[in-house]
Amino acid sequence: MELKPMLFWDTKTVLTYMEPNFRFNLALKIPSIRKAEKAAPLIINRLVLHENHLVIDETEYKMKVYRQCQADAGLHNGEVDNDSDEYGFKIILDETYQPGDIKLTYNGNKGRGRICTLERFQYNCQAKVNSLPCNHYIRLYVSGSMTQFPYRNMKMHHLMRRLLTILFGNRTGEWTVKNIRVEDKIMRWPLTGRKPYVRNIELGLHSLLKMNAFHSIIDLSVPIARLKMRSFYSAIEDHPLFKHVEHLKISNTLFSLSLSHFFSIQTLKVSITRPTSLVENLDELISKLMEEMRPIGVRYSILVKEKVNLDTINHPTILEISTDYMQLAMGSEAVVVVQYTEDDRRTWLNIEVISREI
Structure with a gap:
């Protein structure tokens, strides 16, 4: 045949x-x-990007530097995790930046001197090594197999960009990433090809740079089902990406955020997942909520430490009120429903804007 x-x-x-x-x-x-x-068409269930490795579904692509030193300067021979120059100095973040890369942090160590990786190499940097070059290689491990590349012409950040371009660049077919998390400080995303649909994002610590990065690499014609983040010092303000998110989860207490910024977010479903105390701030919360018209369908879920009686609220728009339930008029066409719910021994204060029955 x-x-x-x-x-x-x-x-x-x-x-x-x-x-x-x-x-x-x-x-x-x-x-x-x-x-x-x-x-x-391509579907990836899980994509995790780190500085020197990435995970696609259950497969890890991991890079290491292998050192073969030409002279005995106290250098550690064998595999290490850091990108370093020929003298063992750790390459700082700004030196790994390539055209098309997207920075995810404001701190790039710019202007700082080289950092010697003492914890890895255990030697006196300047005195012993400046005239003692070494042979380096990059090793790429995938599912138990290993490929070795000369280190002189390629660093790990070069290989990461090359690998991501081989895997994801120049795509013409529809492709979807169901879950993505970026742990690196620079996103070395391919410059060419079709953008992916992304269903769930774990942003980690919120920053404007990260929001801009995801906004630029994703095909937003399909909504993002869930975006999870937390904030430290940066304010979580509205961003164009939020309009394309169905459910935003913020791992902060409510009052560690600006209420004005919080209520300006253009996501219909927003959850605060770190327990918040409402004892002293419930009036402020309701007052800030009612300052402006909110779109019908918006819903805020706030994990609370304890219930505070809602009938202590005094607001001119109240239509109905009890200890656990309240309705407030929002214009002539909408009603704000505020109520407590229980879920797995946790208490939530849910605030939802619904259409007003005539």
Whole structure:
């Protein structure tokens, strides 16, 4: 029986149902299917980006530097986790920045001197090493296999950009990332190709740089189902990305945030997931809520430490009130419903704007 090669469309169909990492590996080994691989729909369940490794579903791509020192200067021979120059000095963040990279932190160590990785190499940096170069290699581990690259012409941040471009760059077919988390300080995202749909984002510590980064790399024609974040010093203000988020989860107490900024967020469902005390601030919360018209359908869920009787509130728009339930008029077409609910031994104060029954 004569064997015939699969047509382009048949190849696309087969690739669509393959596990992503197996599919990537197959395309690397068979150049003739690479165009079909880039065009076939792709679904990734989990994508985690770190400085020197990434995780796609259950497969980890991990990079290490392997050192073979030419002279005995007290340097540690073997594998280390840091990008360093030929003398063992750790490369600072700003030196890893490449055209097209997206910074996710304001602190790039700009203007600081090189940092010697003493905890790794255990030697006196300046005195012993300046004239003693070493041979370095980058090792890429994937599912137990290892590939080695010369270190002189490529650093780990170069390899990370190259790897992400090989895997995700130049895509023409629809692709979806169900869950994404970025732990690196620079996003080395591919410059070309179709943007992915993203369903869930773990932003970590909130910053405007991170919000801008995700806003620029995602296809926002499909809403983001959930965005999780926390704030330290930065104010969580409204951002164009929030309009495309169905559920925003903020791991802070409510009153560690600005109420004005909080109520300006253009996400219909917002949850505060760190227990908040309302004992002294319930009146302020309701007053700030009622200062402006809110869109019908918006819902705020606030995890509270304890219940505070709602019938202590005195506001001119109150329509109905009890210890656990309250309705307030918001214009002629909407009503604000405020009530407590229980969930897995936790108490939530839910605030929802609904259409007013006539």
